[in-house]
Amino acid sequence: MSLVQYSDSESEAESASPPAKKPRVEPRPGLPPLPAAFHDLYASSTRVSVKDDPNLHGGRKRAIPHVEGNWPSHLYLEWYPAKNELALLADLIAQAQGHDPKEHSIHSLLHSDLGAQLPLHISLSRPVVLRTEQRGSFTDLLQKSIRDSHIAPFSVLPDILKWVSNYEKTRWFLVLHVAKPLNDELNYLLHLSNSALASFGQPPLYAPSRDSRARASVAHDRRTDYSDCFHISIAWSLDAPAVGDVERVAAIDLKPAQDLEVRFDSVKAKIGNHVESISLPAT
Numbered sequence: 001m002s003l004v005q006y007s008d009s010e011s012e013a014e015s016a017s018p019p020a021k022k023p024r025v026e027p028r029p030g031l032p033p034l035p036a037a038f039h040d041l042y043a044s045s046t047r048v049s050v051k052d053d054p055n056l057h058g059g060r061k062r063a064i065p066h067v068e069g070n071w072p073s074h075l076y077l078e079w080y081p082a083k084n085e086l087a088l089l090a091d092l093i094a095q096a097q098g099h100d101p102k103e104h105s106i107h108s109l110l111h112s113d114l115g116a117q118l119p120l121h122i123s124l125s126r127p128v129v130l131r132t133e134q135r136g137s138f139t140d141l142l143q144k145s146i147r148d149s150h151i152a153p154f155s156v157l158p159d160i161l162k163w164v165s166n167y168e169k170t171r172w173f174l175v176l177h178v179a180k181p182l183n184d185e186l187n188y189l190l191h192l193s194n195s196a197l198a199s200f201g202q203p204p205l206y207a208p209s210r211d212s213r214a215r216a217s218v219a220h221d222r223r224t225d226y227s228d229c230f231h232i233s234i235a236w237s238l239d240a241p242a243v244g245d246v247e248r249v250a251a252i253d254l255k256p257a258q259d260l261e262v263r264f265d266s267v268k269a270k271i272g273n274h275v276e277s278i279s280l281p282a283t
Contacts, residue, residue, distance in 0.1 A: 069132050071272040075125035075142070075193045077264045079232065080117065086110055088256055089176075092161060093235045095252050096174050096245070104245050106174065106235045120232050122156075122178065122186070124193040124267065126167065128202040135271050138200055145192045146267055146278050153265035153280050154185045156230075158257050161249055163241045164231065172240055174249070175231035176257065186230045189267065232262070 081089060089110055097106045112118055130138055160177040180186070194204035206226045241249075269276040 070129045071132065071135060073125070073128050073130045073138075073269070073271045074123070075197075076121040076123050076268050076270070077189070078266075078268050079120045079122075079262050079264070081110075081120065085260060086117070088260070089234050092176075092252060092254075092257060093174065096161070096235065096249050098245070098248055104237060104239055104241060106237050108235050109233055110235075120234065121268070122230055122232055122264075123205060124190055125197060126203065126205045128197060130200060130202075130271060134200055138196065139269060139271070139276055141199060142193070142196045142267075142269055143276075143278050145196055146189075147281060149188065149192060150281050151183075151185050151188055152282065153263065154181050154183065155261045155263045156181050156186070158232070158254070158260055158262070161252055161254055161257070163246060163249060165240070169240075170238075172237050173233040174235040174237075175233045177228075177231045178262070180227040184227075187224075187226060190226060190230075193267075 090108070093106060093108050093110070098104065109118060109120065156178040158176040159179045162175060162177060163172050164175050165172045178186075190205060194207065197204060206229045207224075265280055267278045267280070269278060
């Protein structure tokens with residue numbers, strides 16, 4: 001970049017003037033957190049292929065094949081951990097990994113490949129499929145069910161760290177199991193989700209799969225207690241954990257994690273790339 005040439009008069013005037021003081025920069029307070037609705041707008045990654053290519057997803061296979069007119073859907077409770085909570089969860093993953101990552105490769109669910117923080121969740125449904133014409137009526141039914149339930153926002157506390165697999169046994173997840181909340185909100189919300197999905201011919205979560213009649217009866221029976229099933233996944237692996245991996249996780253000190261209070265004030269319904277946030281009633 002070339003220097004600007006000034007005339008002699010300009011130079012003398014500048015030399016006679018006292019040097020200008022630099023403006024004082026006041027420290028700026030920390031920026032407020034992004035509104036929850038912002039995350040819903042960018043809940044899905046960009047599709048890089050119209051085919052199921054596991055090489056693009058770390059070896060993972062699509063649970064539901066892409067079919068025109070079908071909308072993969074999922075109901076869940078979402079949690080964005082704070083910075084100190086992320087550090088605690090990252091430490092748990094590191095302890096579960098052990099000294100040799102080659103023996104059992106673990107992939108964190110805390111951040112994306114580009115370093116962006118990812119939301120964690122408690123599932124209220126398995127991956128299901130809705131048809132295009134069902135999306136609106138299903139959302140309306142779920143919204144009414146939650147609104148009429150009078151389930152207020154609530155909190156859960158983690159109590160156990162363990163490995164669990166998906167239905168197909170194609171992936172294993174390192175999860176924080178959560179203790180049963182005071183008013184049994186998780187079982188109640190699961191019952192509402194299962195009932196809404198059953199109305200559209202979809203299978204329930206955490207229910208026997210012997211036949212459709214058995215699934216339907218369990219889906220509408222709120223007396224069934226699935227408190228042993230609710231968890232938050234924090235990492236995953238394509239390989240089943242060996243006995244040593246299971247023992248190492250069981251030996252991890254969970255006292256710091258048991259102080260985490262995970263609060264939920266809405267149910268998320270992800271249908272295709274759209275996320276509907278359904279607020280829990282205030283009272």
